[in-house]
Amino acid sequence: MIKQAKKGPALIREVVDTDVPFGTLAIWFLGQESVIIKGDGVTIYIDPYVSDYLEKNEGAVRTYPAPIVPEDITGADLCLITHDHGDHLDRGTLPVFHRQNPDALIMGPACCIPLLTGLGIAERQIVEAEEGKHGFFSKVSITPVPAAHEQLDKDNEGKYRYTGYLIELNGVKLYHAGDTVVYPGLVESLSAVKPDIALLPINGRDYFRGESGLIGNMNYREAAELAVRIGADTVVPLHYDVFMGNTEKPGYFVDYLYEHYPEQKCHVMARGERFVYVSGQAFMTRL
Template identity: 75%
Template sequence: MIRQSKKGAALIREVAQTEVPYGTLAIWFIGQESVIIKGDGITVYVDPYVSDFLEKQHGAVRTYPAPITPEDIAGADLCLITHEHADHMDEGTLPLFHAQNREALILAPACCKEPLLGMGIAENKIGEAENRRREFFGKLAVTAVPAAHEQLDTDAEGKHRYTGYLIELNGVKLYHAGDTVIFPELIDLLSEARPDVALLPINGGDYFRRESGLVGNMNYREAAELAVRIGAETVIPLHYDVFAANSEKPGYFVDYLYERYPEQKVHVMARGERFVYVSERAFLRE
């Protein structure tokens, strides 16, 4: 049985106690594509994968323990799920997330609804992430962005199975890509949105990983080029270190940007790190 950890509880206290001035966002990196985002008193979890369920059920061993456990999670206002894969929609985390954050909505693609209900999530706390629809949760605006986890898959009703999210909070626009490769529609949509911060997977994909059942994403070169093309001020790599068989070196990503686009801001987050993004809007005065 997973128990609340001292280290994890300390991180959650840090989230609760962090005050984020206008024009800034606080981001905590939890591993894989799991992040916590806070701004203007609102705390958002994206793809919280912090349990050992996947290891117990499928033998998928993490290269390092998650910085928090499911029991640690408290104070959440919203949870965004990008797709149904178990390292994103974690059956070991979400039931406890729901039990400990009863008012928090879980927003996910339509195909995730039945599995979430099967985890014991209340139906009125499951929202559908409809691509390109902008939704408001108090001062927070969330737009679901199409994602192609190698391809633009749809369910039986023609709704996208994979999504990313454009988050507008506290005067900052953040894009979390989820799992995706690059396709023309994505470039056009993000070029128009011009996010301040882009969180992009860099693990790539290849024949041998696909042969093992691992679906691919953009690689580090593509992620770097995408960040520059869409005008993201700061880019943060994700999805590169939790599973040894599906990893990449973030240093390659940094080197590529430094050699070709030395003015592009990039930040590689340490495990459990709090990174505070500061935009130029933080210094504007009325």
């Protein structure tokens, strides 16, 4: 059983009360690849994994409790799901999320839609994340980017099962990779966009974890190289410490960047931290 989160309602109040200027985004880290993003009055949750569903039903015990619980979540405008694994599409969180934020849209790959409707999510609030489809919701634009976890898998209709998201909000371009390895064409497509901030998994993969059913991602070296190759201004590592046996030390990521690319900016987020990313746009005069 997950213990009561220490931050809980106070963190959500911080999200609601945070109002960042143009050219900036506020980001909160909830563990694994779960983050909250806010800018220009829009609040986005990505892969909110904050329930104890996996622990109760699959015995997957977190190494530390999430900083919030599902019942804390209010004031959300949009939720992005990268794929159908339980630490990303959280069966314990999303029904509560929908009940408390009935007007919030939930976007995910086509393979996630039956799962979402099965959880009681209203079909009118579900949006399919389609490759090449650029969506505009209120003040934010969303572009799904295929992810390879560890392959570029497709469903029976030929649609990608895993996705990342390019988010443009408040004058900032943010790339959340979801679970992925680096695959041919990813560097080129992201280089054309040159995201201001990239959120990348670093837990890696290996034969023995694969043998036990753990599907992997890029490792810390690959994540560092990807951030540099695509011209990301700042990179944030994710997916490295929630489950024993599928972890990585973020210090290795920082050390690698320091030794090989000392001018590449990075930030390792504390649990429940609010990090405000400031882009060059924040210092430009708006006409």
